[in-house]
Amino acid sequence: MPQAPERFDALIIGGGVIGCAVARELSRYRLRIGVLEKQPDICCETSARNSAVLHAGYNNEPGSRMAALCVAGNRGFDALAQELDIPYKRTGKLVVGFTEEDREALAAMKQAGTRSGVPGLELVSKAFIREKAPYVGGEFALWSGSTAILNPFRLVFALAENASVNGVQFFFNSEVTGISQAEGLYHVQTAAGAYAARWVINCAGLFSDAIAAMLGLRDYAVYPCRGEYFVLDKRIGHLLPLPVYPVPNYKTGGLGIHLTPTMEGNILVGPSTEYIGARGDYAATRRVMDTLLQEGARIFPHLQKEYFIRNFAGIRPKLTPQGVGGYHDFVMERRGNAIHLIGIESPGLTAAVPIAHEVIRLLQEAEPLREKPAFNPRSKRFCTFADKPAQEQAELIRQNPDYGEIICRCETITKAEVLAAMRGPLGASTITGVKYRCRAMMGRCQGGYCQTRIARLLQQEKGIPCDQLLYGRAGSNLFTGSVREP
Amino acid sequence: MTQTDKDVIIIGGGPAGLAAAVKLHELGVRDILILEREHALGGILRQCIHDGFGLTRFSQTLTGPEYAQRFIDAAAEQGIAYMLDTTVLRMSAAHAVTAASRKGLHRFNARAIILAMGCRERTRGALSIPGARPTGIYTAGVAQSYINLQNTMVGKNAVILGSGDIGMIMARRLTLEGARVSAVFELQPYPSGLPRNVEQCLYDYDIPLYLRHTVTNILGDARLQAVEVSEVGEDLRPLPGTQRLYPCDTLILSVGLIPENELALDAGVLLDAHTGGAVVDESYQTTVPGIFAAGNVLHVHDLVDFVSLEAERMAEAVKRYLAGEQAKPAIAVSAGRDVAYALPQHISGARDALLTFRPRRPLRDATLRVLQDGQAILTKRFPRMLPAQMEQALLPAAALKSHNPVEVVIGDA
Numbered sequence: 048m049p050q051a052p053e054r055f056d057a058l059i060i061g062g063g064v065i066g067c068a069v070a071r072e073l074s075r076y077r078l079r080i081g082v083l084e085k086q087p088d089i090c091c092e093t094s095a096r097n098s099a100v101l102h103a104g105y106n107n108e109p110g111s112r113m114a115a116l117c118v119a120g121n122r123g124f125d126a127l128a129q130e131l132d133i134p135y136k137r138t139g140k141l142v143v144g145f146t147e148e149d150r151e152a153l154a155a156m157k158q159a160g161t162r163s164g165v166p167g168l169e170l171v172s173k174a175f176i177r178e179k180a181p182y183v184g185g186e187f188a189l190w191s192g193s194t195a196i197l198n199p200f201r202l203v204f205a206l207a208e209n210a211s212v213n214g215v216q217f218f219f220n221s222e223v224t225g226i227s228q229a230e231g232l233y234h235v236q237t238a239a240g241a242y243a244a245r246w247v248i249n250c251a252g253l254f255s256d257a258i259a260a261m262l263g264l265r266d267y268a269v270y271p272c273r274g275e276y277f278v279l280d281k282r283i284g285h286l287l288p289l290p291v292y293p294v295p296n297y298k299t300g301g302l303g304i305h306l307t308p309t310m311e312g313n314i315l316v317g318p319s320t321e322y323i324g325a326r327g328d329y330a331a332t333r334r335v336m337d338t339l340l341q342e343g344a345r346i347f348p349h350l351q352k353e354y355f356i357r358n359f360a361g362i363r364p365k366l367t368p369q370g371v372g373g374y375h376d377f378v379m380e381r382r383g384n385a386i387h388l389i390g391i392e393s394p395g396l397t398a399a400v401p402i403a404h405e406v407i408r409l410l411q412e413a414e415p416l417r418e419k420p421a422f423n424p425r426s427k428r429f430c431t432f433a434d435k436p437a438q439e440q441a442e443l444i445r446q447n448p449d450y451g452e453i454i455c456r457c458e459t460i461t462k463a464e465v466l467a468a469m470r471g472p473l474g475a476s477t478i479t480g481v482k483y484r485c486r487a488m489m490g491r492c493q494g495g496y497c498q499t500r501i502a503r504l505l506q507q508e509k510g511i512p513c514d515q516l517l518y519g520r521a522g523s524n525l526f527t528g529s530v531r532e533p
Numbered sequence: 534m535t536q537t538d539k540d541v542i543i544i545g546g547g548p549a550g551l552a553a554a555v556k557l558h559e560l561g562v563r564d565i566l567i568l569e570r571e572h573a574l575g576g577i578l579r580q581c582i583h584d585g586f587g588l589t590r591f592s593q594t595l596t597g598p599e600y601a602q603r604f605i606d607a608a609a610e611q612g613i614a615y616m617l618d619t620t621v622l623r624m625s626a627a628h629a630v631t632a633a634s635r636k637g638l639h640r641f642n643a644r645a646i647i648l649a650m651g652c653r654e655r656t657r658g659a660l661s662i663p664g665a666r667p668t669g670i671y672t673a674g675v676a677q678s679y680i681n682l683q684n685t686m687v688g689k690n691a692v693i694l695g696s697g698d699i700g701m702i703m704a705r706r707l708t709l710e711g712a713r714v715s716a717v718f719e720l721q722p723y724p725s726g727l728p729r730n731v732e733q734c735l736y737d738y739d740i741p742l743y744l745r746h747t748v749t750n751i752l753g754d755a756r757l758q759a760v761e762v763s764e765v766g767e768d769l770r771p772l773p774g775t776q777r778l779y780p781c782d783t784l785i786l787s788v789g790l791i792p793e794n795e796l797a798l799d800a801g802v803l804l805d806a807h808t809g810g811a812v813v814d815e816s817y818q819t820t821v822p823g824i825f826a827a828g829n830v831l832h833v834h835d836l837v838d839f840v841s842l843e844a845e846r847m848a849e850a851v852k853r854y855l856a857g858e859q860a861k862p863a864i865a866v867s868a869g870r871d872v873a874y875a876l877p878q879h880i881s882g883a884r885d886a887l888l889t890f891r892p893r894r895p896l897r898d899a900t901l902r903v904l905q906d907g908q909a910i911l912t913k914r915f916p917r918m919l920p921a922q923m924e925q926a927l928l929p930a931a932a933l934k935s936h937n938p939v940e941v942v943i944g945d946a
Contacts, residue, residue: 278658282798327754330665357658359666437631440622441534441638448635453570453620457795461633491795493656499678502685513685518668522755525668526685527782530710533684 105160143185274318457490547576549828700787
């Protein structure tokens with residue numbers, strides 16, 4: 048006899064930043080919540096592949112959800128970061144211009160931002176640019192004081208870990224294959240089993256239109272729009288203290304090729320904007336790489352190929368097709384007991400928690416939610432080693448000798464951190480999962496020293512047979528088996 | 534945090550560090566400490582289980598672990614101190630070295646520091662190879678570690694980009710372990726590894742080597758499915774219309790090695806843009822007094838024998854330094870026509886200097902000339918020169934005419 052499907056109050060489809068934010072915010076209430084993720088881990092797609100910027104909100108149409116939720120996300124981030132231990136830095140940002148046309152565009156951006164309630168916008172001179180970012184080109188700029196950089200991986204993992212602590216269950220390798228309705232419940236079929244829930248919350252990002260269609264909502268189509276990036280060596284990180292953007296040509300669908308320092312001191316160059324056919328096509332192309340170099344060098348003349356350590360691509364789930372470009376407002380619709388979040392592209396990372404609050408509001412329209420007194424809003428990241436002064440490092444090793452074993456040489460990530468990334472209810476079981484959680488392999492040798500060590504630790508710690516060890520996504524097996532009988 | 538004073542701290546217990554330590558001990562320097570980040574001494578040799586090591590240094594052919602063991606045994610016999618699982622975190626120009634191990638944070642103050650950290654592999658990211666991002670792409674050394682040290686097989690059907698020595702050795706290893714290696718592709722019009730490896734690792738196993746070819750696209754979703762390979766023109770850029778698809782589940786990259794000099798940069802050591810290693814004088818002393826470098830951290834070698842020999846020569850210089858000898862680098866040495874690089878980058882003129890260099894391209898009946906004041910002060914003939922093969926020539930102090938710069942060139946005057 049087939050087992051009855053596991054029953055939830057709410058099933059969240061998608062374990063990106065939106066799904067995890069919704070899970071965390073909903074876990075404040077007395078609800079049984081599950082998150083269904085098709086990949087072996089959370090944070091596998093767009094949430095892990097972006098500029099890692101906390102936007103201010105002046106790029107979006109005043110009065111739109113995008114603008115309002117972005118401004119709210121930016122404003123609320125200090126408190127969120129403190130609760131969830133998320134590294135971020137209010138660097139401010141420069142949008143640099145060169146022509147009279149640019150000057151008008153920047154004035155319009157300032158005006159739009161001010162209307163949306165963005166604080167700290169200012170049109171500034173070349174001298175101001177030189178003072179803030181001496182190695183950056185541009186004749187004048189729009190200064191945005193509230194823009195910040197953040198560690199996007201930690202944001203997603205912190206939301207998920209906190210949700211997990213507050214009772215949310217996560218199901219991996221669980222791609223949703225069909226949804227039906229019966230007796231007031233949604234019956235969700237996945238690659239790994241069937242579930243039932245009173246509510247379904249569609250946070251499926253690139254596939255949010257497909258999930259919506261399974262529930263009968265066919266009004267929206269997601270147009271995948273790829274953005275490629277280069278990652279630069281930390282060695283020149285000090286030359287770029289804050290994000291620098293060109294004046295956007297919104298028609299393309301993006302904000303233009305910009306330069307952003309990461310929290311750890313690398314520089315990201317990108318992204319391009321290229322509408323593509325396949326939603327999982329993260330390929331990098333020669334043509335775009337050449338463009339990134341060329342365009343990036345226009346605002347950052349120190350950009351040189353010798354500093355490249357990696358490239359990657361992210362895919363925007365846009366609701367506007369090629370040729371139209373621009374931004375379609377976030378879609379947030381309740382149909383019955385299904386809530387659809389569709390086309391959550393940039394500034395989705397910034398707006399994630401306010402978006403989750405909107406979901407709660409939509410839910411509360413249909414039923415009262417009861418708060419859970421035991422809700423714990425706090426999450427603490429494992430202690431990092433590299434950024435500590437010598438005395439603290441010595442003390443960390445004394446308390447836990449695993450801190451004395453350096454696994455990732457380039458980023459000085461210790462065995463204690465690598466193991467912490469693997470442990471806990473949402474611990475990593477893939478190489479990418481370890482990398483996203485603790486930064487090992489993100490340095491200039493790109494895992495040349497530590498990947499083999501991490502692979503071995505994963506096999507030992509998680510008991511994964513070597514032929515089943517995954518690099519990242521399903522099917523990305525690292526090994527075909529043992530060389531010979533052990 | 535512990536504080537220890539040492540005469541010599543050696544960073545890295547691979548072939549360079551071991552050879553330097555053993556030689557220093559022979560010369561009477563006893564207060565030595567090797568810091569090694571791995572669980573055993575031997576460095577990269579631990580995973581080089583093929584033979585062919587030692588022909589120059591020991592006049593016999595050894596495997597990598599056997600070669601390393603000779604030095605490990607010698608060091609053990611001499612009672613040379615070393616710390617394993619100990620990673621150096623920082624190093625200063627004032628010779629303060631901070632290292633971490635499970636026992637704690639250690640601080641050393643050394644009279645002299647020897648850099649012997651070896652090199653790392655150039656990656657796909659550094660090359661910016663376009664295409665999809667599946668798993669199944671390994672640098673040759675990583676694949677070698679997985680297969681030889683971890684007993685894990687990286688794939689069944691491989692293509693190799695780059696004809697570096699490790700790439701060719703991995704072509705043979707993969708074949709021996711039951712994988713199919715369909716081809717090795719090299720961007721340059723000549724192999725970047727040694728001729729003996731082309732013969733013994735590729736041709737003996739019927740693995741074709743295609744020169745003037747490169748990977749122009751990578752296909753596959755989760756795991757690699759195929760690579761697209763194109764011919765390149767004189768400018769080394771892909772020629773449109775020459776693409777061919779090679780189905781494979783594994784791509785091995787053997788596209789260059791980079792001296793691992795992040796610690797050296799910390800201490801303010803000046804690096805050479807061509808070698809990626811420190812700028813040194815004939816004593817292998819870097820631009821920071823008392824910090825020396827030898828082996829792959831100084832410049833990438835093709836044979837470990839020369840790493841050991843270089844480290845031994847350096848050890849002699851370190852001994853002189855400890856005895857108070859001060860070299861005054863006075864004469865700049867530059868790489869001229871057809872010379873990819875020349876070491877040392879400056880010399881004192883007070884003693885004979887062993888010049889080490891590589892040609893820019895394969896040459897036959899080539900003449901090395903060292904020029905000073907418009908005259909050849911040293912001439913040496915080579916029947917054949919290859920970029921893959923490091924060459925040396927002794928420049929006697931007596932040959933120097935002045936303190937003016939010298940230039941190393943290949944070809945007629």
